[in-house]
Amino acid sequence: MFIMIVISASSVALAAEDPLRGDLSKKNEYLNYMDFIFTGVFTVEMILKVNKGVYDSYSSIYMQGWKFPIRIS
Secondary structure (H helix, E strand, C coil), X not given: XXXXXXXXXXXXXXXXXXXXCCCCCHHHHHHHHHHHHXXXXXXXXXXXXXXXXXXXXCCCHHHHCCCCCCCCC
16 A cells, blocks of 8 residues: 555656756755655565565465556456
């Protein structure tokens, strides 16, 4: 659930950026800082999932794939 909230917040932050003002506005500076935080959270998530797959071969992400909230049959 935490990752879904972070994904949503990252999407809102991306939509809030103003590319026409560039790095001149304080809002874009703040959003750029938040992008680094989001990237760090997603990197930690990926590392944890890969390490779980290495040490837990039964429920490995390599055997089951990434978990998605919606399954298409």
